[in-house]
Amino acid sequence: MTxxxxxxxxxxxxxxxxxxxxxxxxxxxxxxxxxxVNIAVFTxxxxxxxxxxxxxxxxxxxxxxxxxxxxxxLIWPLIILLxxxxxxxxxxxxxxxxxxxxxxxxxxxxxxxxxxxxxxxxGTNLTLxxxxxxxxxxxRKILYQIKWLVLLxxxxxxxxxxxxxPVAWVYFGARMLSVEYVEYPISNKGLFFKQVRLRIKADRFxxxxxxxxxxxxxxxxxxxxFAMPVAVAGATSYWVNRLEKQSNSPDLTx
Numbered sequence: 714m715t716x717x718x719x720x721x722x723x724x725x726x727x728x729x730x731x732x733x734x735x736x737x738x739x740x741x742x743x744x745x746x747x748x749x750v751n752i753a754v755f756t757x758x759x760x761x762x763x764x765x766x767x768x769x770x771x772x773x774x775x776x777x778x779x780x781x782x783x784x785x786x787l788i789w790p791l792i793i794l795l796x797x798x799x800x801x802x803x804x805x806x807x808x809x810x811x812x813x814x815x816x817x818x819x820x821x822x823x824x825x826x827x828x829x830x831x832x833x834x835x836g837t838n839l840t841l842x843x844x845x846x847x848x849x850x851x852x853r854k855i856l857y858q859i860k861w862l863v864l865l866x867x868x869x870x871x872x873x874x875x876x877x878x879p880v881a882w883v884y885f886g887a888r889m890l891s892v893e894y895v896e897y898p899i900s901n902k903g904l905f906f907k908q909v910r911l912r913i914k915a916d917r918f919x920x921x922x923x924x925x926x927x928x929x930x931x932x933x934x935x936x937x938x939f940a941m942p943v944a945v946a947g948a949t950s951y952w953v954n955r956l957e958k959q960s961n962s963p964d965l966t967x
Contacts, residue, residue, distance in 0.1 A: 717918050724891075724922025724951070728930065731947025734823050735939070743819040744942040747812045751941045754808035805931070806855055808941060809893060816945045820897040823949040853906050854896065858889050887924030888913070894927065894948035895920070895956065912956050923951055 735744045809816070865885055868874055896909045913920045927947070931940040 720918025728926030
């Protein structure tokens with residue numbers, strides 16, 4: 714239990730690293746585009762979410778017979794939860810897809826800073842090759858997440874098993890966020906998506922702690938505008954200070 718809590722707290726701490734790093738001189742300019750993408754996407758997500766909630770609720774009210782009006786207050790929380798899950802995941806995927814090349818640049822610049830290579834400024838130019846690589850990588854991550862989303866959705870409607878669904882969704886969300894952002898510094902080294910998953914799995918509790926931290930700031934109003942650049946910077950610190958040291962393990966070099 715001690716190892717679990719220690720791993721979770723260590724991973725969570727890299728989110729605070731992300732906050733510190735994005736305001737460092739020389740890094741701030743790489744934060745601008747991911748920050749603006751996040752604001753645009755999540756502002757749209759809030760508007761769409763409110764519209765979907767209102768439309769769905771009105772349809773439900775019209776569908777329910779008058780004698781069942783009293784159960785509306787029971788259904789509201791379920792509708793809100795459903796809308797939040799769908800909108801949150803949908804727009805998070807869109808935001809990360811749009812900002813992927815710029816997130817990769819931000820990760821490179823943060824890593825340069827962490828390694829004391831500020832003067833070199835190597836590998837921090839947006840090129841056609843970088844755009845193609847990051848967009849393709851983002852597509853792989855989306856397909857990977859959709860596979861697990863379908864499985865969780867099925868499990869969530871199976872009686873008795875679905876009592877564990879809330880915990881499974883939180884675990885899934887934390888793991889996917891960890892995979893999403895840790896992939897940037899690792900792919901910058903030319904490693905494949907399979908290697909990202911292996912490293913996340915090898916450091917399970919710290920990676921979940923990091924994902925939980927990202928999930929929390931993503932759900933907090935105003936803080937969620939900073940969530941993407943903070944997560945990228947924090948994931949890069951996680952790679953440099955912890956995950957990279959595991960690279961010599963035989964299980965991670967296949």
